Amino acid sequence: MQIGLLYSRIRSDEKLLLAELRERGHDVVKVDVRDDSFGLDAVPDALAECDLALDRCLATSRSTYVTQFCEHHGVPVINDPDTAATCADKVRTSLALSAADVPTPATEVAFTQDAALAAIETMGYPCVLKPVVGSWGRLMAKVDSRSAAEAIVEHKATLGHYEHKVFYVQEFVPKSGRDIRVLAVDGKPVAGMVRSADHWLTNAAQGADTAPFAIDDEVATLVATASDAVGGGLLGVDLMETGADGGYTVHEVNHTVEFDALDGTVDVDVPAAVVDWLETDAAGDAAATAEVTAQ
Numbered sequence: 001m002q003i004g005l006l007y008s009r010i011r012s013d014e015k016l017l018l019a020e021l022r023e024r025g026h027d028v029v030k031v032d033v034r035d036d037s038f039g040l041d042a043v044p045d046a047l048a049e050c051d052l053a054l055d056r057c058l059a060t061s062r063s064t065y066v067t068q069f070c071e072h073h074g075v076p077v078i079n080d081p082d083t084a085a086t087c088a089d090k091v092r093t094s095l096a097l098s099a100a101d102v103p104t105p106a107t108e109v110a111f112t113q114d115a116a117l118a119a120i121e122t123m124g125y126p127c128v129l130k131p132v133v134g135s136w137g138r139l140m141a142k143v144d145s146r147s148a149a150e151a152i153v154e155h156k157a158t159l160g161h162y163e164h165k166v167f168y169v170q171e172f173v174p175k176s177g178r179d180i181r182v183l184a185v186d187g188k189p190v191a192g193m194v195r196s197a198d199h200w201l202t203n204a205a206q207g208a209d210t211a212p213f214a215i216d217d218e219v220a221t222l223v224a225t226a227s228d229a230v231g232g233g234l235l236g237v238d239l240m241e242t243g244a245d246g247g248y249t250v251h252e253v254n255h256t257v258e259f260d261a262l263d264g265t266v267d268v269d270v271p272a273a274v275v276d277w278l279e280t281d282a283a284g285d286a287a288a289t290a291e292v293t294a295q
Contacts, residue, residue, distance in 0.1 A: 001279070002027040004050035004075070006066055008034050008058045012260040016271040017054070024275065033062050038069040052278065053077040056256055060088045060133055063256055078282055079255045083231035087255035090132050090168055093230060100229035102222060103242075103249045106171040113153050116167035120149045126172040129156070132163050140201065142172060173249060175240040180213050180248075182239065183259050183270060185277040186232045187224035189215045191268040193261070210265040219248060226250045234274060234282070 003026055007014055010030075021028050029046045031053075036044040047053060053070050055077055057063040067084050070077035079087075086092045097104040108119040120127055120143060129141045129152055143149045156164045178196040182189050192213035201208075215223075223237045236257030239248045263270040 001051040002029065002049060003278075004029045004031050004047045004053040005056060006031050006033055006047075006053055007056045008032065008062055011058075011258070013258050014056050016260065016263060017056070017274065020271040020275045024279075033057055033066050038066060043069055043073050043075060047075060048073065050075060052282070054278070055079060055084065058256075064088055078278070079233035079235070080231060083233045083235075084255050086230045087235070087253050088133060090130055090252075091166070093253055096229040097226060097250055097253075100225055102226050102229055103247070105173055105249055105251055108169045110167040110169065111165065113157050116153050116169065117149055119167070119169045120153075121146070123169055123171055128170045128172050129153075130168045130170060132166050132168050170251075173240045173242065173251070178241075179251075180219070180239045180241070181262065182213075182215060182219065182223050182237045183257060183262055184223050184227050184235050184237055185274065186281060187227035189220055189223050190273045191262055191266040191270055192219070193265045210261050212266045218246070222248055222250060226253055230255075234277070
Protein backbone atom coordinates (compact mmCIF):
# COMPACT_ATOMS: atom_id res chain seq x y z
CA MET A 1 0.00 0.00 0.00
CA GLN A 2 0.89 3.63 -0.34
CA ILE A 3 0.17 5.18 3.03
CA GLY A 4 0.06 8.87 3.81
CA LEU A 5 1.24 9.71 7.31
CA LEU A 6 -0.43 12.95 8.40
CA TYR A 7 1.68 14.61 11.07
CA SER A 8 2.87 17.85 12.59
CA ARG A 9 5.76 16.33 14.52
CA ILE A 10 7.45 12.94 14.21
CA ARG A 11 7.48 11.47 17.71
CA SER A 12 8.79 8.10 18.83
CA ASP A 13 5.34 6.63 18.12
CA GLU A 14 5.46 7.70 14.49
CA LYS A 15 9.05 6.43 14.16
CA LEU A 16 7.90 2.99 15.33
CA LEU A 17 5.07 2.97 12.79
CA LEU A 18 7.29 4.21 9.97
CA ALA A 19 9.90 1.54 10.65
CA GLU A 20 7.30 -1.24 10.70
CA LEU A 21 5.51 -0.04 7.56
CA ARG A 22 8.73 0.35 5.57
CA GLU A 23 10.07 -3.00 6.76
CA ARG A 24 6.99 -4.61 5.24
CA GLY A 25 7.54 -2.85 1.94
CA HIS A 26 4.82 -0.20 2.12
CA ASP A 27 5.41 3.12 0.39
CA VAL A 28 4.99 5.77 3.08
CA VAL A 29 4.42 9.40 2.16
CA LYS A 30 4.96 11.81 5.03
CA VAL A 31 2.55 14.76 4.85
CA ASP A 32 3.41 17.59 7.24
CA VAL A 33 0.04 19.33 7.58
CA ARG A 34 1.80 22.54 8.59
CA ASP A 35 3.25 22.87 5.09
CA ASP A 36 0.19 22.12 2.94
CA SER A 37 -3.25 23.53 2.41
CA PHE A 38 -6.40 21.53 1.87
CA GLY A 39 -8.98 22.79 -0.61
CA LEU A 40 -12.56 22.14 -1.58
CA ASP A 41 -11.41 20.77 -4.93
CA ALA A 42 -8.45 18.63 -3.89
CA VAL A 43 -6.06 17.51 -1.20
CA PRO A 44 -2.27 17.79 -1.72
CA ASP A 45 -1.10 15.64 -4.67
CA ALA A 46 1.02 13.34 -2.50
CA LEU A 47 -1.98 12.51 -0.35
CA ALA A 48 -4.40 12.08 -3.24
CA GLU A 49 -2.40 9.11 -4.53
CA CYS A 50 -2.47 7.25 -1.20
CA ASP A 51 -4.45 4.09 -0.58
CA LEU A 52 -4.83 5.06 3.06
CA ALA A 53 -4.10 8.09 5.23
CA LEU A 54 -3.09 7.67 8.86
CA ASP A 55 -3.84 10.67 11.05
CA ARG A 56 -1.06 11.25 13.57
CA CYS A 57 -1.48 15.01 13.97
CA LEU A 58 -0.44 16.35 17.33
CA ALA A 59 -2.89 19.26 17.40
CA THR A 60 -6.56 18.43 17.83
CA SER A 61 -7.68 21.19 15.46
CA ARG A 62 -5.48 19.88 12.65
CA SER A 63 -6.62 16.31 13.24
CA THR A 64 -10.33 17.08 13.17
CA TYR A 65 -10.15 19.18 10.01
CA VAL A 66 -7.62 17.28 7.92
CA THR A 67 -9.57 14.04 8.36
CA GLN A 68 -12.68 15.81 7.08
CA PHE A 69 -10.85 16.86 3.93
CA CYS A 70 -9.57 13.33 3.41
CA GLU A 71 -13.05 11.89 3.70
CA HIS A 72 -14.54 14.62 1.49
CA HIS A 73 -12.11 13.77 -1.31
CA GLY A 74 -12.47 10.00 -0.98
CA VAL A 75 -9.11 9.35 0.68
CA PRO A 76 -9.57 6.56 3.26
CA VAL A 77 -8.39 7.84 6.64
CA ILE A 78 -7.70 6.31 10.04
CA ASN A 79 -9.29 7.45 12.29
CA ASP A 80 -12.33 8.82 10.48
CA PRO A 81 -13.57 12.38 11.12
CA ASP A 82 -16.54 11.35 13.27
CA THR A 83 -14.31 9.34 15.61
CA ALA A 84 -11.77 12.17 15.74
CA ALA A 85 -14.43 14.78 16.51
CA THR A 86 -16.02 12.66 19.22
CA CYS A 87 -12.78 11.71 20.98
CA ALA A 88 -11.33 15.22 20.73
CA ASP A 89 -14.23 16.68 22.70
CA LYS A 90 -14.72 15.42 26.26
CA VAL A 91 -18.40 16.37 26.24
CA ARG A 92 -19.07 14.37 23.08
CA THR A 93 -17.06 11.47 24.47
CA SER A 94 -19.03 11.46 27.73
CA LEU A 95 -22.34 11.58 25.88
CA ALA A 96 -21.29 8.75 23.54
CA LEU A 97 -20.16 6.54 26.42
CA SER A 98 -23.33 7.26 28.39
CA ALA A 99 -25.53 6.49 25.39
CA ALA A 100 -23.79 3.11 25.04
CA ASP A 101 -24.24 2.35 28.77
CA VAL A 102 -20.48 2.36 29.32
CA PRO A 103 -19.75 3.18 32.97
CA THR A 104 -18.16 6.63 33.03
CA PRO A 105 -17.68 9.22 35.81
CA ALA A 106 -20.63 11.45 36.68
CA THR A 107 -20.32 14.65 34.65
CA GLU A 108 -22.01 18.05 34.63
CA VAL A 109 -21.52 20.79 32.03
CA ALA A 110 -22.25 24.45 32.75
CA PHE A 111 -21.87 27.65 30.73
CA THR A 112 -21.62 30.39 33.35
CA GLN A 113 -19.52 30.84 36.47
CA ASP A 114 -22.55 30.71 38.76
CA ALA A 115 -23.89 27.55 37.14
CA ALA A 116 -20.44 25.96 37.28
CA LEU A 117 -20.08 26.69 40.99
CA ALA A 118 -23.54 25.29 41.64
CA ALA A 119 -22.64 22.13 39.71
CA ILE A 120 -19.42 21.77 41.70
CA GLU A 121 -21.26 22.17 45.00
CA THR A 122 -23.77 19.54 43.89
CA MET A 123 -21.00 17.19 42.76
CA GLY A 124 -19.19 17.62 46.06
CA TYR A 125 -15.52 17.89 46.97
CA PRO A 126 -13.16 16.80 45.67
CA CYS A 127 -14.22 16.96 42.04
CA VAL A 128 -12.36 17.62 38.81
CA LEU A 129 -12.52 20.47 36.32
CA LYS A 130 -11.29 19.59 32.83
CA PRO A 131 -10.95 21.51 29.58
CA VAL A 132 -13.34 20.13 26.97
CA VAL A 133 -10.41 19.83 24.55
CA GLY A 134 -6.96 18.83 25.75
CA SER A 135 -4.53 15.99 26.42
CA TRP A 136 -1.64 14.90 28.65
CA GLY A 137 -3.51 16.07 31.76
CA ARG A 138 -2.94 19.75 30.94
CA LEU A 139 -5.22 22.37 32.56
CA MET A 140 -6.98 19.74 34.65
CA ALA A 141 -7.68 20.72 38.25
CA LYS A 142 -8.68 18.74 41.31
CA VAL A 143 -11.01 21.00 43.26
CA ASP A 144 -10.93 20.47 47.03
CA SER A 145 -12.87 23.45 48.37
CA ARG A 146 -15.27 26.26 47.57
CA SER A 147 -12.49 28.82 47.58
CA ALA A 148 -10.46 26.74 45.12
CA ALA A 149 -13.53 26.32 42.92
CA GLU A 150 -14.15 30.06 42.81
CA ALA A 151 -10.54 30.79 41.87
CA ILE A 152 -10.34 28.13 39.14
CA VAL A 153 -13.71 29.00 37.60
CA GLU A 154 -12.84 32.70 37.52
CA HIS A 155 -9.46 31.93 35.98
CA LYS A 156 -11.06 29.80 33.25
CA ALA A 157 -13.66 32.48 32.54
CA THR A 158 -10.95 35.06 31.85
CA LEU A 159 -8.74 32.89 29.61
CA GLY A 160 -10.50 34.17 26.50
CA HIS A 161 -11.13 31.11 24.38
CA TYR A 162 -14.78 30.10 24.25
CA GLU A 163 -13.91 26.49 25.13
CA HIS A 164 -12.78 27.62 28.59
CA LYS A 165 -16.28 29.00 29.17
CA VAL A 166 -17.66 25.48 28.87
CA PHE A 167 -17.20 24.20 32.41
CA TYR A 168 -16.82 20.42 32.38
CA VAL A 169 -17.19 19.16 35.95
CA GLN A 170 -16.56 15.52 36.72
CA GLU A 171 -16.66 13.43 39.87
CA PHE A 172 -13.31 12.55 41.40
CA VAL A 173 -12.74 8.79 41.29
CA PRO A 174 -10.33 7.53 43.97
CA LYS A 175 -8.07 5.33 41.89
CA SER A 176 -5.33 4.37 44.33
CA GLY A 177 -2.70 6.23 42.35
CA ARG A 178 -3.17 4.37 39.08
CA ASP A 179 -5.27 4.02 35.98
CA ILE A 180 -5.28 1.70 32.97
CA ARG A 181 -4.57 2.33 29.27
CA VAL A 182 -5.68 -0.24 26.71
CA LEU A 183 -4.74 0.12 23.06
CA ALA A 184 -7.43 -1.32 20.82
CA VAL A 185 -8.10 -1.74 17.10
CA ASP A 186 -11.82 -1.64 16.28
CA GLY A 187 -12.52 -2.63 19.85
CA LYS A 188 -10.12 -5.57 20.01
CA PRO A 189 -7.50 -5.03 22.72
CA VAL A 190 -3.87 -5.15 21.57
CA ALA A 191 -2.25 -4.62 24.98
CA GLY A 192 -2.78 -2.83 28.25
CA MET A 193 -0.72 -1.15 30.94
CA VAL A 194 -1.16 0.31 34.38
CA ARG A 195 0.05 3.88 34.88
CA SER A 196 0.97 4.75 38.47
CA ALA A 197 2.07 7.97 40.16
CA ASP A 198 2.07 9.71 43.53
CA HIS A 199 0.22 12.60 41.87
CA TRP A 200 -3.51 12.27 41.21
CA LEU A 201 -2.75 12.61 37.48
CA THR A 202 -1.26 9.38 36.16
CA ASN A 203 -0.50 10.19 32.52
CA ALA A 204 2.59 8.53 31.06
CA ALA A 205 3.37 11.88 29.43
CA GLN A 206 3.57 13.35 32.94
CA GLY A 207 6.11 10.73 34.03
CA ALA A 208 3.92 8.02 35.51
CA ASP A 209 5.44 4.58 36.05
CA THR A 210 4.06 1.82 33.82
CA ALA A 211 3.55 -1.91 34.21
CA PRO A 212 1.80 -4.56 32.07
CA PHE A 213 -1.91 -5.05 32.68
CA ALA A 214 -3.63 -8.38 32.09
CA ILE A 215 -6.85 -7.71 30.18
CA ASP A 216 -9.71 -9.81 31.51
CA ASP A 217 -13.11 -10.41 29.92
CA GLU A 218 -14.73 -7.50 31.77
CA VAL A 219 -12.16 -5.01 30.53
CA ALA A 220 -12.21 -6.44 27.00
CA THR A 221 -16.00 -6.01 26.86
CA LEU A 222 -15.81 -2.44 28.16
CA VAL A 223 -13.09 -1.56 25.65
CA ALA A 224 -15.08 -3.03 22.77
CA THR A 225 -18.25 -1.17 23.79
CA ALA A 226 -16.42 2.12 24.35
CA SER A 227 -14.67 1.80 20.99
CA ASP A 228 -17.93 1.15 19.19
CA ALA A 229 -19.55 4.10 20.99
CA VAL A 230 -17.07 6.60 19.55
CA GLY A 231 -16.90 5.05 16.07
CA GLY A 232 -14.11 2.49 16.30
CA GLY A 233 -10.61 2.62 14.85
CA LEU A 234 -7.16 2.82 16.44
CA LEU A 235 -7.89 4.01 19.97
CA GLY A 236 -6.51 4.28 23.47
CA VAL A 237 -9.19 3.54 26.06
CA ASP A 238 -8.49 4.79 29.60
CA LEU A 239 -10.13 3.13 32.59
CA MET A 240 -10.07 3.50 36.36
CA GLU A 241 -10.79 0.82 38.93
CA THR A 242 -13.79 1.76 41.05
CA GLY A 243 -13.23 -0.36 44.14
CA ALA A 244 -11.52 -3.27 45.81
CA ASP A 245 -14.37 -5.54 44.78
CA GLY A 246 -13.76 -4.91 41.10
CA GLY A 247 -15.47 -2.75 38.52
CA TYR A 248 -14.20 -0.10 36.13
CA THR A 249 -15.17 3.25 34.74
CA VAL A 250 -14.04 4.57 31.34
CA HIS A 251 -12.99 8.20 31.59
CA GLU A 252 -11.38 8.88 28.21
CA VAL A 253 -10.94 7.55 24.68
CA ASN A 254 -7.98 8.82 22.62
CA HIS A 255 -8.07 8.91 18.82
CA THR A 256 -4.42 9.79 18.05
CA VAL A 257 -3.19 7.48 20.76
CA GLU A 258 0.46 7.42 21.78
CA PHE A 259 1.85 3.93 22.36
CA ASP A 260 5.60 4.25 22.80
CA ALA A 261 5.31 3.80 26.58
CA LEU A 262 2.99 0.84 26.11
CA ASP A 263 5.33 -0.80 23.59
CA GLY A 264 8.20 -0.47 26.05
CA THR A 265 6.13 -1.96 28.86
CA VAL A 266 4.47 -5.07 27.40
CA ASP A 267 5.76 -8.13 25.55
CA VAL A 268 3.45 -7.44 22.60
CA ASP A 269 5.01 -5.82 19.53
CA VAL A 270 2.53 -2.94 19.46
CA PRO A 271 3.48 -1.28 16.13
CA ALA A 272 3.47 -4.69 14.45
CA ALA A 273 -0.05 -5.37 15.77
CA VAL A 274 -1.22 -1.95 14.56
CA VAL A 275 0.21 -2.52 11.08
CA ASP A 276 -1.32 -6.01 10.98
CA TRP A 277 -4.68 -4.35 11.48
CA LEU A 278 -3.96 -1.62 8.93
CA GLU A 279 -3.11 -4.26 6.33
CA THR A 280 -6.26 -6.28 6.91
CA ASP A 281 -9.44 -4.82 8.36
CA ALA A 282 -8.62 -1.10 8.53
CA ALA A 283 -7.74 -0.48 4.89
CA GLY A 284 -10.89 -2.13 3.55
CA ASP A 285 -13.24 -0.51 6.08
CA ALA A 286 -11.79 2.96 5.55
CA ALA A 287 -11.94 2.63 1.78
CA ALA A 288 -15.59 1.59 1.91
CA THR A 289 -16.44 4.56 4.14
CA ALA A 290 -14.54 7.00 1.92
CA GLU A 291 -16.26 5.69 -1.22
CA VAL A 292 -19.72 6.13 0.28
CA THR A 293 -18.91 9.63 1.54
CA ALA A 294 -17.35 10.77 -1.74
CA GLN A 295 -20.52 9.73 -3.59
